[in-house]
Amino acid sequence: MSSAADSPLIEAHDLTKRFGDFTAVDSVDFSVRAGETFGFLGPNGAGKTSTMRMISAVSPVSGGTLRVLGRDPATHGPEIKARMGVVPQQDTLDFELTVYENILVYGNYFGLAKDVIAARANELLEFVQLSERRDSKVEPLSGGMKRRLTIARALVNEPELLLLDEPTTGLDPQARHVLWDRLYRLKQQGVTQVLTTHYMDEAEQLCDRLVVMDQAKIVAEGSPRQLIDRYVQREVVELRFAGTPSVDGQLEGLGERVEVLADRILIGTDDGDGTAHAVHERGVPVESVLVRRSTLEDVFLTLTGRTLVD
Helix, strand or coil: CCCHHHCCCEEEEEEEEEECCEEEEEEEEEEECCCCEEEEECCCCCCHHHHHHHHCCCCCCCEEEEEECCECHHHHHHHHHHCEEEECCCCCCCCCCEHHHHHHHHHHCCCCCHHHHHHHHHHHHHHCCCHHHCCCECCCCCHHHHHHHHHHHHCCCCCCEEEEECCCCCCCHHHHHHHHHHHHHHHHCCCEEEEEECCHHHHHHHCCEEEEEECCEEEEEECHHHHHHHHCCCEEEEEECCCCCCCCCCCCCCCCEEEECCCEEEEEECCHHHHHHHHHHCCCCCCEEEEEECCHHHHHHHHHCCCCCC
């Protein structure tokens, strides 16, 4: 028999969010276990942010049931928020304050003693590698620094659950990797994380489990590896052409799956090198051939017929 300690930190059944006649989240089921990093992967408008806003007790549920930290957000919103950290899609930092002051002010919302907030602020600035910018104003900080400060601020109440909505959107590759490292360290400390992203590599790097969302529904669920093994072949051969892809049956019988996109053709196969060789043997007029391992992008394409960046 499972105990309360084994219960999911978040549990949703037939969860629905409507805005008038528009359904943003359509009867989804999912659960998040303590200590894991759980992701919502999907394109903009899939329903990811609407789901996060319900979890964070800032947007009421339209239908179904939702329990966060064992409680109903409709009746225990303040209690849930006190045990949660939220990193919104857009940074909401106070540009008039210093880096250090942003954390101090935010800590006051949780009724923490001033000396406790001050100690945590210094620890958190060290954790997110911003100690040297402690007394700097926020405005001149880089995008990556602002994102790290937003995460530091969200950790001031030592939350059990951290929600991150598109945490690295707009960041350069180096800043993304620094942020991923900080999030991985939080996971090692036992912080449960729930994130939304439309970056496949981010989901693969960070998530223990994830759901793929499209048009307000969940279309697949599992670990990144499980989803790739379940829905696509081991490798993909990418064919690029000088103009619009046109092969007139030349690829028939090559691989288990062929996807014709606007700028390239993808062949799903368990033998990438063998398939690439066959393409050359048949004289297909390609400009370039790339063999790569399958990713969550390929899973999404298989499930929905389009890429995540459409």
